[in-house]
Amino acid sequence: xxxxxxxxxxxxxxxxxxxxxxxxxxxxxxxxxxxxxxxxxxxxxxxxxxxxxxxxxxxxxxxxxxx
Amino acid sequence: xxxxxxxxxxxxxxxxxxxxxxxxxxxxxxxxxxxxxxxxxxxxxxxxxxxxxxxxxxxxxxxxxxxxxxxxxxxxxxxxxxxxxxxxxxxxxxxxxxxxxxxxxxxxxxxxxxxxxxxxxxxxxxxxxxxxxxxxxxxxxxxxxxxxxxxxxxxxxxxxxxxxxxxxxxxxxxxxxxxxxxxxxxxxxxxxxxxxxxxxxxxxxxxxxxxxxxxxxxxxxxxxxxxxxxxxxxxxxxxxxxxxxxxxxxxxxxxxxxxxxxxxxx
Numbered sequence: 141x142x143x144x145x146x147x148x149x150x151x152x153x154x155x156x157x158x159x160x161x162x163x164x165x166x167x168x169x170x171x172x173x174x175x176x177x178x179x180x181x182x183x184x185x186x187x188x189x190x191x192x193x194x195x196x197x198x199x200x201x202x203x204x205x206x207x
Numbered sequence: 208x209x210x211x212x213x214x215x216x217x218x219x220x221x222x223x224x225x226x227x228x229x230x231x232x233x234x235x236x237x238x239x240x241x242x243x244x245x246x247x248x249x250x251x252x253x254x255x256x257x258x259x260x261x262x263x264x265x266x267x268x269x270x271x272x273x274x275x276x277x278x279x280x281x282x283x284x285x286x287x288x289x290x291x292x293x294x295x296x297x298x299x300x301x302x303x304x305x306x307x308x309x310x311x312x313x314x315x316x317x318x319x320x321x322x323x324x325x326x327x328x329x330x331x332x333x334x335x336x337x338x339x340x341x342x343x344x345x346x347x348x349x350x351x352x353x354x355x356x357x358x359x360x361x362x363x364x365x366x367x368x369x370x371x372x373x374x375x376x377x378x379x380x381x382x383x384x385x386x387x388x389x390x391x392x393x394x395x396x397x398x399x400x401x402x403x404x405x406x407x408x409x410x411x412x413x414x415x416x417x418x419x420x421x422x423x424x425x426x427x428x429x430x431x432x433x434x435x436x437x438x439x440x441x442x443x444x445x446x447x448x449x450x451x452x453x454x455x456x457x458x459x460x461x462x463x464x465x466x467x468x469x470x471x472x473x
Contacts, residue, residue, distance in 0.1 A: 146260040166263055172273055173261050174305035179298075181305050199260065201302050203273050205242060206257025206288050207232025207374070207401075207423030 141194035156191040168200070175200050213447060218419055220396055221312060221344035221365035223282065227252045228413070229443045230284065230398065232423025236432065239275040245426055246276065249436035255284040255314055255421070258303045283307055284346065286314040291327070293317060293334035300338060313338070314368070314400075314421075316348035324374040328355045332362065339363035348400050351385040353392060360395050367393055368400035368421060371412060375424045377404030380411050390416045406435075406442035413446025414454070 141156070142149050145166070152165075159182050163169055175182045176199040182190050192198060218225040231251040236242040246254060254276055262269070276283075285303035287296035300313045317334055319327030326349050338345050339362055346366040347359050356367045369389055372378035379402060380386065390397045396418035403409050403422045412420050420443060429435030 146263055148263075167265070167267050168261065168263075170267070171261070172271065172306060174302045176298075176302060181301060183305060199302075200263070201258050201306060202261040202271065203256040203283070203285065203303075203306060204259045205233040205236060205272055206259075206286055207234045207255055207421075 143192055143194070144197045146198070146200060156193050158191060159187045162192055162198070166200070171202065173200050173202050213444060216447070216451070218396060220346065223312065225252045225282070226250075227440075227443075228419035228447060229409075229439055230255065230400075230419055230421035231426065231436075232421070233272060233276070234288075234423050235427035239270060239272060241432060242272070243275045245432045245436040246281075247436075248433045249426065249440050251281075251440075253282045253284050253421075255286050255423070257288050258285055258299050258306070278307075282312065283310060284312060284314045285310075287316050287334075289318070290316070291318050291321075291330075293330045293337070296330075296334045297337055297341075300343060301341075304343070311342055312344045312346070312365075314346045314348060315364075326350055326370070328352065332358060335359055335362045335364055346398070351382050351389065353385060353388040356389045356397075357392055360393060364395065366396040366398050366418075368398045370401040371399045371408065372402030374401040376402055377425060377428075378402055379404050379408040380415075383411065383415055386412070386415050386417065403439075406438040409439050409442040410446035410449070413443055414449050416450050419443070 141152050159175055178197050218228050227250050229249050229251045230253040231246055231249055232255045233242050287299045290296040290299055296315055296317050304311060315334055317327050317330040319325050328350055335345055335347055345364045346368055347364045348368045349355055349359060351369040359367055371380045398419040398421055399412040399417050400421040403425045409420050426432050426436045
């Protein structure tokens, strides 16, 4: 499946993937982030209730320096 | 006895109490070490952060801003810098709240023009209404229009943050009279946000009666940011003390000598 992540397309062998698994595959374990699927926030306590599917648009954000 | 060290003079924002009246942005520094050193020198407690797409190519050990500014030492103020619509700003702050484990104190800014970064006050008001209803404590960047400032307060914003001059311009306090009207009418903290260039600008803002000043570029782009951060801390404190002390009346036409007229040697 193909998933849009932060504006670029990533391919996965699986047909669907949990947010947890996505974070591991992206090497982001242990980082502070928030994640959005198709414009809806996936809260951390619903990580095991939601799957990311083909064509989904994912945004993963963090904090950076700013004024 | 006058309290000389301002220890009991707290800045209260949405029920949170702060000793420092200097709020600092974390952008434009050369690296995180410099950011941290400048913030230490400023003794600021509130630090703004921007919300952006995470770097997907990063190595697992890459340091992050929040590791340099731990949550037990600072109050984060996530901002909506770069947002040009209320929808973008609301989306950004909801993500920030999720990122920061429910932290709801935020800085709302909705820009109207990429060249001047002037705020779009219509979109700002629209966003503020929704965010306040959604449980956010909204500190709001706005123009120095006293009517808009009052409307934002009436919506429920917890601090009004008018510009002194354009973001990143360093032009200083361009309209002290408008700021005075805003301060006069406000029942929530008024914090000058944007435009401060050097220490005297910060002092002037505080002498006018502002409750605090938020700045980034004036420190980050100083030749020596850490020294400038220290200067800003002192400027904020001296301006605050001067405001509390109450300045003498200006006398444009009748000078009054400080030394006695009596006993002059003739």
